[in-house]
């Protein structure tokens with residue numbers, strides 16, 4: 001099985017299953033000299049951790065990270081950084097009744113057809129727990145980007161049909177409520193909506209929005225490694241993500257060129273600026289100096305307690321009722337996953353972009 005490695009220059013390799021002994025990541029290509037300890041990574045993992053509200057799975061995992069390699073005297077050495085999180089609260093018996101049945105909305109059917117058998121306990125490698133490795137690696141990427149003045153804001157834009165208002169937007173609010181909403185006025189409505197769906201043994205989807213602030217011009221390559229193309233791949237590789245758009249995204253199709261084009265003007269100290277940002281911060285696959293703005297659509301959680309129709313491995317039609325502890329809504333827990341994948345993608349392309357100009361390479365090696 002290939003495809004567990006992401007990135008070329010700053011590269012993560014995630015490993016582990018939901019109900020295995022542990023789960024983790026190896027980060028390769030991290031520059032030396034970054035001050036890093038477990039707390040830096042733990043802060044990110046805690047935002048993804050289960051059981052933090054009644055609107056998240058009640059699986060009780062501390063998700064404590066251990067750094068196994070790549071750090072000496074509190075700083076990265078440039079060597080691979082290996083990070084491990086032990087699994088603790090597995091209820092593998094919950095999954096025995098679905099061992100031979102394909103859960104609708106899950107990877108059970110495709111995985112079994114492809115590999116011949118599967119680790120059915122908690123979804124195995126297709127579980128949301130796989131994102132622990134991404135978030136642990138992403139925490140390091142975020143810290144490196146911060147040293148360059150680049151910061152990332154990700155939050156819930158929409159839960160079900162309820163959307164935030166841009167006029168009331170307050171990013172700090174999103175850190176204080178269980179739905180990661182930056183609009184305090186809609187929290188109660190969202191709470192009632194999600195509660196109602198839970199009472200109906202149903203689940204809810206939504207949209208995560210992400211902004212990358214103070215990103216310099218020039219990140220991304222013009223053909224296959226476009227910044228927006230790589231972001232799309234990064235986001236769509238997260239379980240339950242069903243859509244991706246940059247800037248005006250799908251709404252661009254309704255606009256005329258005169259409405260969609262972002263005009264150029266001269267700003268402070270004659271710097272070239274755009275007067276709007278319909279493009280979402282990327283032109284021709286390369287960052288244009290505006291904020292990056294993109295959105296990710298998350299489907300309603302596949303595991304619902306309602307009786308559903310399925311087929312088992314003996315090709316018999318059966319009814320299935322899913323046991324176990326699941327997120328009635330994935331959106332709030334995926335916010336930090338989106339932020340992490342954004343940081344990994346941007347840092348990877350940023351490092352790649354450093355070799356784009358001979359004069360800058362000469363300057364770096366002091367040959368001019």
Ligand SMILES: Cc1cc2nc3c(=O)[nH]c(=O)nc-3n(C[C@H](O)[C@H](O)[C@H](O)COP(=O)(O)O)c2cc1C
Pocket residue numbers: 057105106107123126127128129131238239240241299301302303304325326327330333334337
């Ligand atoms: C952070 C996170 C937590 C998740 N938790 C659940 C869950 O509790 N129950 C569930 O059915 N799916 C959950 N998922 C989504 C499934 O892993 C995903 O829908 C499934 O593997 C099928 O893949 P697909 O939706 O990309 O086709 C979660 C995903 C993420 C990113």
